[in-house]
Amino acid sequence: MTLSSNTPHPAASPPDGSHRHAVTPLVRNVQLEHVEPGEILGVGAPRLSWRLIGGAPDFQQHCYEVEFASGGQSSTQRVESRDSVLVAWPFETMASRQNGVVRVRCQARDGRWTAWSDACEVAVGLLESSDWSAQFVTPRTLGGFTDGAPHIFTTFELQEAPAAARLYISAHGIYEPYVNGVRVGKDIFAPGWTAYEKRLRYQSYDVTSHLGEGVNSLGAILGNGWFRGQLVWKGNRLNYGDRLALIAQLELEFPDGSRRMVLSDGSWSALPTGILSDDFYDGECRDMRLPLSIDAARSELVDVLDEDRSRLVARRGPSVRATERKPAVSLMRSPSGRLQADFGQNLVGWVELVVRDRQRGDRIVVRHAEVLEGGELARRPLRSAEATCTYICAGDGEEMLRPSFTYNGFRYIDIAGVDESDVVSVVAVVLGTDLRRIGWMTTSDPRLNRLHENVVWSARGNFLEVPTDCPQRDERLGWTGDIQLFAPTANYLFDSSGFLADWLEDVAAEQWADGSVPFIVPDVLREMRATAAGWGDAAVVVPMSLYLSFGDLGLLRRQYPSMRAWVDKVRALAGEDHIWTTGGPFGDWLDPLAPPDDPARAQADPTVVSTAYFSRSAQLLAEAASRLGLNSDARHYSTMAGEIRASFERHFVAEDGVVRSDCQTVYALALCGNLISDEGRRARAGERLVRLVLDADCTVATGLLGTAVILDALVIAGRPDVALRMLTQTRLPSWLYAVEMGATTMWERWDSMLPDGSVNPGEMTSFNHYANGAVADWMHRRIGGIAPTAPGYRRFEVRPLACFALDHGSARHTSPYGDIAVRWVREDATVEFHVEVPHGTEADVWLPGGSGPIVVGPGQHGWSGLRESA
Template identity: 65%
Template sequence: MLEGGDPLVSQTRYEAELTTESGTVIATASSRDGVLVDWPFPALESRQVGRLRVRCETSDERWTDWSPPIDLVAGLLDAADWIAQLVSPSSLGTLEDGAPFVFGSFDLPELPVAARLYASAQGIYEAQLNGVRIGADIFAPGWTAYEHRLQYQSYDVSGLLVRGSNRLGAALGNGWYRGQLVYKGNRESYGNRLAFLAQLELDFADGSRRIIGTDASWRACETGILFDDFYDGERRDLRLPMGPQPQGAEAVELLPLDAARLVARRGPAVRETGRISAETMTVTESGRVLVDFGQNVVGWAEVTVRAQAPGTEVTIRHAEVLEGGELARRPLRTAQATCTYLLVGGQEEILRPTFTYNGFRYVDISGVEVDDLVSVTAVVLGTDLERIGWLETSDPLLNRLHANVVWSARGNFLDLPTDCPQRDERLGWTGDIQVFAPTANFLFDTSGFLAGWLEDLAAEQGPRGEVPYIVPDVLRAEYTDAPGWGDAAVVVPWELYRAFGDRDVLRRQYPSMAAWVRRIADQADSDGVWNAQGPFGDWLDPTAPPDDPARAQADQAVVATAYFARSARMMAQTARVLGEVADADEFDMLAARIAHGFERRFVSEDGRVRSDCQTVYALALVGELITDDRARAAAGRRLIDLVVEADYRVATGFLGTPVILDGIAKAGRPDVAYRMLTETGVPSWLYAVTMGATTTWERWDSMLPDGSVNPGAMTSFNHYAYGAVADWMHRTIGGITSLEAAYRRFEVRPFFAQELEHASARHRCPLGDIRVGWRRESSTIHLTVEVPRGTEAFVHAPGASEAHRVGPGRHTWSGPATPG
């Protein structure tokens, strides 16, 4: 039964108003589109300032109010806009030294009406003006494919200037540019010279502009940071200053700069996103103070200590789990993850690093007693993404699982999508984000974050379409094409478009997408079968031994061909969206040939799929690669049998896990899929939850049932790949599935699991909030759906045989409590 709900009122046209120094212009368009429409005005020029607002007319001939105005400032869009030069210390800041500080001075007879700083670096920087830190960005300018793209930041610094003498400067850390990456001793991945670039632009009341840039007049000095590295940590002498020291400063050298590499960032910066106080502090048998924050996080340990003797050395080590009551440090491999501080003494002091970060739930502290600690706080760092998706159920274990997925994404989305945040790796693995992209896009506004990373992927892509395993590519290896990893070139932009409706991301990435698919097409045989023997396969299959994570049950050619078919199909859809009709036909035919070849080569008449394991059946069913009705039904039954025989435990690795529950549901048994989701024995998603996990693990059994750490070298306790299951939870328990880009049309079809009393999901799509909630009362299910303006929903209500098509508003139904 439907109650309430608004009529199908929609937008018919809109007006956009732009005000600049030249005046106000209004552009009108007759269009129902309200998501990422084309800019209706002439392109802004470098430094141009404007104010934008919009309103729309609805189908009942009413105009909305004008939106609140948005202030716009165009960045430096041309290489010729840059007059600043890269400055590097002449002798300081070599690999053996700590973080240098570079600075310059200038006089201001009068204050400007506007002041904007544009800055970047080789390495990472923390800038200050007149002793005050500029902005809240951390690890700027971030990690990109530096040879091709170097990001710059823009800051309004009007309030930091003074009449008379001013001093601008920055401390420089190694970061990704020349810090250790991939393996021990591998430094100088991009170069061995740290450098800073700054351009301060001052606008005065008389209309004049003054530009002050880094140049040969700048100088450099040492700081109290004696050593910094993302893997190993930081060593700091708090007795030494962190700012400019004119006495003893040295000249800088000018380094060559290709200003064409400079780009503005597309997504948010890394910032402090939360703070967690210590839950417990105890003393271990080794005499260290052990701190438990109760949550595995990524960031800094901030420790405030009472007054100590001058020169007291305090050491803080980090780890994700404990073993034998002490930090389990073996999973860090060669990473030291240690911060050391030499205290000023005689006063309360705050210990916190600047140019490193760690993944940790626990720290241990030596050099002071527990009574010397005033406070210990975990400072949470990550790309400052807006949260847009939520799920809650009556099952606390499922809620914890979902929270773990969110925390792993928060920690690993640190300037780029990394695999893990704690050991000597922390790299942008393509396979991980490929499987996780739908989940990420539901939970967070990743539109700019992943779009920027994709530009690096395209920049790093080889001349014949080969896609690196990691982006940015510091491996620089001779690549064997990896199914599921290289497919990120196609899957991630397509999923971004589906979530946010941005055609431009498809336009920008189209050459990259097509190059990958055509590369694999050249390698496939006449049936479209890709006989790949890549290095990963169904990575970390639970049957794989700890020392051989690539040894999977699933046949590599089956997995590769299934992924190839999906990418070809996505390419056809992308080409159609962009109006590339000939390409769409080409990729449609390719996808059909691959599917036919898959069925002919890998599927027997009785529905058995080569290698007969959970992954291959799930890929075949979800990819609709079995067209024969009897064979498809038999394959579905075989998948169910495998799951039941395994006591509902998971038997898939990185590439099978994202599709296993959908495969079971495609076989007609969503109840079995839900039963697998809620299994607590190892391997399962909830096993980690029952073992106290607060983030998603890399292995199903990163910690063994006896509480010891898995002996494998790849044993992270914060890896988001298996968290891809949250996408199924959002669509099936929460019931929200997008049918059209940006959720202009979406389906609501919750599975009313008998074990749940209630569930709710919310997603802030580009057009507004979608809310779905259901609860069980005796033999009745009550369902509530909220539909935002500009969208329509197809709702499968409890007990209904057909979907209800509804428009904007709040709708409720009640019906018999049978599973969905």
Template identity: 55%
Template sequence: MTIDEMAARAAAGAGEETGSVSEARIDEIRCEYETEALGIGVASPRLSWTIGTEDAGFEFDRYEIELARDDGSHESAIVESRDQVLVPWPFAPLRSRERVSVNVRVGRGDGWTAPSRTLVIEAGLLEPADWSADLVSPASLGDLDDGAPIVFRDVEVDERPVRARLYVTALGLYEFSINGQRVGEDILTPGWTAYQHRLRYQTYDVTELVTTGAVALRAVLGNGWYRGQLVWPGNRSSYGDRLALLAQLELTFADGTTTTIGTDADWHACRSGILRDDLYDGQSTDRRIRDDAACRRSEPVEVLPPYGGALVARTGPPVRITQTLPATRILTAPSGALIADFGQNLVGWVRLRVRNASPGERVTIRHAEVLEHGELGTRPLRSAKATNEYLLAGDAEETLQPTFTFSGFRYAEISGVPDLRAEDVDALVIGSDLERTGWFVSSDPDLNRLHENVVWSMRGNFLDLPTDCPQRDERLGWTGDIQVFAPTAAFLLDVSGFLAGWLRDLAAEQKPDGECPT
């Protein structure tokens, strides 16, 4: 329908009831900013929904929210309102860990739409007293140049739980596993917050991972924004000099009893195969070091004082691998170096498959956005090394990718693999997992390409916070950049939860006179 046709239709129908309740439907329902509401961090979460209808003029004058609790009780609330975005919670506040189901329908006159899908909402740990775990740190391992330590404990579980929740965060970055299975798909957790004021925790449903018998709990800790380099060389430990883990595994059994296993003095620490990690400089990994073997030479952890700020649930989407791009070609530089070209500037990791290598062979991957005279152009990176190194285990086939770093690049120079093939090299695009909401297409290919460049640039710079660049030694959340770009960002992607969380960090760091960090 053209704009003129829409205007004519609106004029012809002025003063008449528009839309049909029977044709309308609730397309989506959200809690706060989430379509999956596990570990919500507020007791009275707001709800939003979208309405689909064949008639663009559909309006409603009331809505009904139905709630079901785990104990079988039901409630409903009818509100005379046309609001549908972040509407107030009409029921009693949720308790920590409480689990409810809600749906919504809207009405006009004597009619109602069909109810929306059922959304399960589960509250996280809403009060400081809900945390019984201690913040633990390796006693002597894990210095700045020691590489990434593992913090671990093995426990016995006599009965398989009907529900298991892991609440976890770290000073630094963490990757958690249970019985050798990685927990969740999130990466670079818990992300960058105003650490002195707020520390974000994640909630995971790990029911399928917890078995009877021995259960191995493991977390590898990385430097990240907390302790790694920020901006210029040598500017490290901006927030603290010790990595630490805070984890609480809560098991619920069929008879209603619960068991909590939290980080405490019974946990231990050992070295991992990650010898060096930094967001700017990259990661070095010795794949010959197996976690189980390393853990035989361990040390007790040290219990640190309680975290002094607020432990908060996330408000925006996590950082994840959002796309995979295969290498388009392998170039040979004038120096003889082999360079994989992915055909697109992106932010993320290189995933490389290597076969039949000898133990201890070294593979090095260097990243850059451009070529200079046919060679990898690293001058724009300034001091950022953007280099990942691997000492191979010697397996028949090994897949190499980092854990605690990221780079902005189109090209990757790969040494140590003389028979490099394009089909063995992929680029894993990482960033905050934002939903696309806006598109633009014109009749001009160059304008379309410019628009796509904007989208790719936004994807690369919206990695847990809005940054100014993703490749060189800066990557900071300057307020001026996002102030200018926010309207475009809000058109292209759903940034509501993403920016809400970042603005809370910004507010936490405001000075007494109201001045904000730049």
């Protein structure tokens, strides 16, 4: 073996040995909790995070100072610590409505100080139910499901413009807020979807610039949303109640220091609007002849609802917003003559259609679909979802038509009621929870790049308020099994820390008293109480994945009772032998050999699958307990995990290494779960897995649970080359089959579209499901080469395994400590290798052809002339 390195030497020290003149890093990205700067906080003692960027790589934070200015006073606290991620608030707990700014600077052990960071705004929300004086109000007669979207409003007079004005607002249903007829904020579908009976989010907006002297108006249009609209199947409405309602509290401060509140109460009014009907699944009907107005003569009074305001909570992460605009790439006629638009990308959102020269009262109908079949929209996969928007034109020259209270998953639309010549523009507005992108990768294989981009687009589309399974048909639900598989991928690609932390609060809120975890969260299938291996395990797996990615020990502490309750529930079900025989009903869901109409009929024995997951969750719980200092629990669950592993091997693994049901999934779970202790049997099990994969010509023969671990299992078996062959296989079933078929998102089934271009005949067929995109986690770790080994990437591994199978690869991830980057290029038989390590971290770098890791600290590192073997 030959190995050479051109690792740069650390910057030379000054002649006197001091570092006073060395360039110090900059303190950047100061953040409170997981919220965006300026957004309200739901706690009075928020944790702080920041990053050190640039400067000398030898700068190691020894202590930091935090300056907090509020109410005309400021104070500074010094803390001796190397920590910079989610550190404790060093001041007194803030009160509701308190605001200010915070700055941070850091010092190295040799005395060097960084400059102060930029100021980060601090705004505390309403922390107690007693902070709310407003009431929930609902239209008296206009609020029926068939009455369309009501506008609830009030008017009030001001003697002068306020110096400050902040609106706190929420709803039963979803809302668009308006002040003086102007839309407030950029949030869409607020207040979002939570376990409404237990948690209802509120939003807050600075509306100072919207108000002035004289008569002002405040109100919101209410849509059905998740509260009252269809969920799951046709006719399944009114899941949380039959009356839409608004709560609004406008708090004003005037130049002389006086204060005033404008509160939703029985004096408010309600009006009908031009939104005649709205539903997430079916679409929206909008009469453009009826603009938003304040018309006292047509309005009616509201009723006040007696609602528990202690349910109102601030959100932990970003809202749903418009994140991108994609103009249609073509406008064409279908074989039947329908006008169609293709946006070139399967996406989630709505269409902005601008038309001209329409007559007053003309109807324009827009239908959505993900794919074409025979040149027409393939709408059968939508099942009962109509996915249709209807507009009645005002006839005012050019008109922009778009909905407010619906969304669709689509690449194609057809438009009835207008000719091409009267279409000014057709633009798809991409909607989703506005998560910050933090992870990228690329390779020399454009097919793998497209696969990775498909994973990104499926996450963008399905991360809409909750992590849904699909965004298009009558099933846009927070299935726990899907996110359990996908969480590591999501956490690499996006800052999902607040988004998933918020969702996990609902997991705990919806969990049954006996520890059972619903199949979907929020739970609208309340009668389906059965436990499911791989689905309920999300209560344990997702918190631990978040902890590893973002270092949030507080989240682990908050979720620990939920995690423990799940494992204890399974322990009771499994009995004394620790074999879980009742872990249905899904098993290794969507095995490619299962019949289209029976996706649970997998090759893998469901008891093997369930017991493997039981072992995994018990071990993860033991690790969580250890991290939290719960030593007795850590010992208890570690012992339990060991007993499960021993029982698994005793019951399911033969002397020759054959695992019961002898299919790819059971070997993958056994190897990745360290469920075979005997070295000989483990080696033979690995050999058997490799043989099964090779006999299948490296096509996929696993359902969802096996697919997430199959490539790692092949690496454990010593055959990363077979893993890469499986990843790059294009024959059905394979990841790249869909890419070859033109997919721009991940499919639910390997053959959602058949080779002849027809749609799979199964009733359950989606072209935007992220679950099988969990393979991107393997790509990030084994092609890009980046994997966390300590919480928050404080220590990470760099170990790409594909350097001698691809021409080049690169990956970049913005960790809580800063940017991690890996780049490698192969030329002939050698590899050039580069790694970037952020301040406050260190990396174990496994060089291609090397025998062990090299530990490197912050800075840029490079090697060349690396060879695979002697």
